Amino acid sequence: MGIEGVGARVARKEDKRFITGAGRYVDDMVVPGMKHAAFVRSPYAHAQIKKIDVKAAQAMPGVIGVLTGKEIKADGIGNLICGWMIHSKDGTPMKMGAWSPLAFDKVRYVGDAVAIVVADTKGQARDAAEAVEVTYKELKSVTDASKAMNKGAPQIHPEAENNLIFDWDIGNADETEAAFKKAAHVVEMDIVNNRLVPNAMEPRAALGHYDKAEDHYTCWTTSQNPHVARLVMSAFYNVAPENKLRVIAPDVGGGFGSKIYIYPEEIVCLWASKKTGVPVKWVADRTESFLTDAHGRDHHSHCAMAFDKDYKILGFKVETKANLGAYMSLFSSATPTYLYATLLSGQYDIPAIHANVKAIYTNTAPVDAYRGAGRPEAAFNVERMLEVSARKFGISPAELRRRNFITSFPHQTPVIMNYDAGDFGASLDAAMKAADYDGFEKRRQKAKKAGKLRGIGFSCYIEACGIAPSAAVGSLGSGVGLWESAEVRVNAVGTIEVLTGSHSHGQGHETTFAQLVAQRLGVPIDQVSIVHGDTDKVQMGMGTYGSRSGAVGMSALSKALDKVEAKARKIAAHLMEADESDIVIENGACKVAGTDKNVPWFQVALAAYTAHNLPGGMEPGLKETAFYDPANFTFPAGCYICEVEVDPETGQTQVIQFVAADDFGNIINPMIVEGQVHGGVAQGIGQALLEGAHYDDSGQLLTASYMDYTMPRADDLPSFQVSTTSTPSPSNPLGLKGCGEAGAIGSPPAVINAITDAIGTEDITMPATPQKVWAALRASARN
């Protein structure tokens, strides 16, 4: 692997700027003449806008302009859209209501943007926003998805009767019914996947700059996918044609899905810049982020699993209600469908599966993909069912899983996915060993003597990543292809720039992408620069989400390197008068295999650009581009074991140990991979124990600050024990599977399975706060 190549634990190149305070985030950008924006937002969950009076605000100190929804509509700026078409089981297309970037007739959730104020300072903009007088007629609102479907519930969009966006099916209902008829055992359970707020530490921000001289717009924005932002703002929102719109996502302080989507604010800042004639910057405060960032999860499911007499799974039935909030966010329809129900087979050989998903509008913030996106919901359903079933049957949770594991590949599940590689037994074995599972009973007894309840829980998750083959997702309703692009520019003196459509917002691409180049060409990573996040520099790309940068983005880089190497070999062969097939590239030189003849890499590059002595007919230069469209999803999988101790007096749960054994296929940088697992597991433990977004009955978000929404802090978590097993992905040239989401997908069921093991009742919902655990203990003691 070499000291900097694939597989090496290389310290990150990008760290220097972050640890010295030299990172450049959107809020750090300053453009000459720049002014500041504040949004006027609805205090009501559901209301008609009767009148907006901006006179008083316009007269406030420093105010440059106050703009409303009527004006944005008059200027032809389009509504926000959902880019993934889902058809209901009756064949009708999903019922998408209109989402204007600034509401002009009706507001549908607390935080809905109504007007923008632009002023000299941030403080003045906020003061003036307070002075915008909006007259509302409050309407009845609903925040609970089940209640929203009831007759007589408030109607949120005229397009969606009973607030039902789609009623979608996957799998075979008849076969699943038949499986249940012949079952020896059936286990049923209601399962809630709690609503979460992603909470990247950098709040969303946008800086819009309209350049009158060039009739051109630049948008600095906190985006995971700037090219998609440009495409959507251009093609659907009529902000500007693509050649007149540059989108830059500089250093971005975490995303976790919430920065995939194009939100009203960046559209409005660009438009407002043209209207007011000044560059307009908006930065969310934390409460704005809580109110308006796309939330995650919020599923209510009923699950039933059928087993034969030997506890082999025969069938799985799932009915899910998915709360999509007040508007359909960009990929909101894909999350509770193709990213969720396609993983309901888990790691198990299940002959028949049927799932029904109803997506529902409510008067809450839009809900979309959050780290894991659908797959945590699937894993939670499957892994809770397995654990609870094992307890009912009186066999060990590990044994029930082993009995049902898929053991040969490829394996076609009844819900679309074709698992191409895996070894589920290997990760289960590794995790049990690391957790000293055999010693658990002793530890439980010891804890009991100290008055504490110990529990241990498993989770054998699988996910589908590297999203995804374009033709496949197109056939399932995606409005875009999900390939990735890369360009390798070898400069005349041999240094290298890699331009990628992937975007790093913490993942460390500037290091890992350079490691692949170092591996292939033998040049030090310091000679390799990774360029990303700017539509003017990088050709079209699709961005980073779904753990795809390695499997898809680096595969594109690998393809581009193939082309660079092929040309370099030709040049070197010509320079050394050798046969092209004898040229090998290693240690920063092109060598004639089996001899000591070589041309250093920089001389090959120089020859390409001086073009004094190239093979006949060859074009000068050494720069190649590739687009890579994946052949399949990748299937990271693993086993997580969590051990907890519950204090029965207080209901407080302490995570004693957390073991992760993941199969990510090949790995570029183990240090970075471990970091991704740590972070994902922390978010999953957060979901299981601490986090939850709560609206009151009038639609006010009760958890809209860090005083109210419990973020995991250092003293809530243990150090983690992480390790990997490996079955390389056969579906991409590098054998990578992706590691960004696994931790958040696999960990919640492990934690809840451990708590329920400790307290002896299954009746607990996430987050398992001390109050809930205490109440569950008391209730089960009464029964």
Next chain:
Amino acid sequence: MSEVSLVVNGRRVGGTVEDRTLLVHFLREHVGLTGTHVGCDTSQCGACVVHVDGKAVKSCTMLAAQASGSTVVTIEGLADGAELHPVQAAFKEHHGLQCGFCTPGMIMTATDMIRRHPEGLDEATVREELEGNICRCTGYHNIVKAILAASKTMARSKGKAASKAKKAA
């Protein structure tokens, strides 16, 4: 309006600011030191931690006017020229950061924590002392590791310096 004058990273800076200007906004917008970040509105996240007169302070909890006359060190002033502070170096070596947004506050908190615990640190103490700093990327695992490592490095170099001084005396 308030007149403020303070020393930031060894340089005297000052000016007239709105009374409501927080120290963090003064540093970011008036002095142009954007390494100090704002991650929340409620003094919970710790992305804005700087040192005021040698102590870690959330710069969103202090008015610029209150800091007038003080000596402030921000993340930009922590390294000794091109040489990283041991805490900065440890964060890099132990992968104690991912997106980098909470990192300046984490490093400033950690530096102060190590100073206040000359007896050394253990994992439980580090985790408890990080109560005021939120990170969403790392799960804290490598941050804790980095702080423990930096604490040891700094104790060693302090020991070396002390024995050198003793010899010289």
